[in-house]
Amino acid sequence: MKETLAVYPGSFDPVTFGHLDILTRGLELFDKVIIAIAYNIEKQGLFTFEERKDLIQQSINGNNNVIIDSFDGLLIDYVKKVNARFVIRGLRAMSDFEYEFQMASINRTLNPEMDTLFMMTSKDYFFISSRTIKEVAAFHGSVTNFVPPPVERRLKEIFEKR
Ligand code: ADP
Numbered sequence: 001m002k003e004t005l006a007v008y009p010g011s012f013d014p015v016t017f018g019h020l021d022i023l024t025r026g027l028e029l030f031d032k033v034i035i036a037i038a039y040n041i042e043k044q045g046l047f048t049f050e051e052r053k054d055l056i057q058q059s060i061n062g063n064n065n066v067i068i069d070s071f072d073g074l075l076i077d078y079v080k081k082v083n084a085r086f087v088i089r090g091l092r093a094m095s096d097f098e099y100e101f102q103m104a105s106i107n108r109t110l111n112p113e114m115d116t117l118f119m120m121t122s123k124d125y126f127f128i129s130s131r132t133i134k135e136v137a138a139f140h141g142s143v144t145n146f147v148p149p150p151v152e153r154r155l156k157e158i159f160e161k162r
Helices: 017-026 049-059 075-081 094-110 130-138 149-160
Strands: 005-010 032-038 066-071 086-091 115-120
Touching (some): 005 017, 017 032, 017 115
Parallel strands (some): 005 032
16 A cells, blocks of 8 residues: 655754644654755754754654655755655744745645645644744753753753853
8 A cells, every 4th residue: 555655844943842743743644754854045053954853863752654854955846756745834823824825835836736734733832933942042941841852952052052
């Protein structure tokens, strides 16, 4: 039988409980999910690709149904390359919606075979974004409730020195 596959793209700089929640729910719909770390010219990250990958790996407890990869260029090209059809995205607020609606519409115009599936954030995570987590950590606030322990440790190490 054919395995169902979805791509979950994002910056994951770093991975948060919000991301992991969408991933877990995505795995209830698809046999395999590829977490595709996007290279974004406009977003200079705090973590390198390798670190982001490592932190995700450490946070998914060896789940064989998750593949971690990275890509640059157009998402539609990556989705084609891995032979997937569906892309998963999380929606936190109205502000996410506008951008996501534009991206999904462009992608669907470029490749009508590709479809984007949106999952609404869980009530416990709607306020979590990688950006706000980094801000809290930079001022030595606790991020225990927002990110998995390996990410928390790494953030502490980075901001201890600053
Ligand atoms: P961020 O905006 O946190 O840098 P990413 O670019 O890494 O996020 O996001 C990847 C995907 O995960 C996006 O679809 C984003 O909307 C989703 N996502 C991020 N944080 C959450 C959250 N707390 N709840 C639901 N979805 C989220």
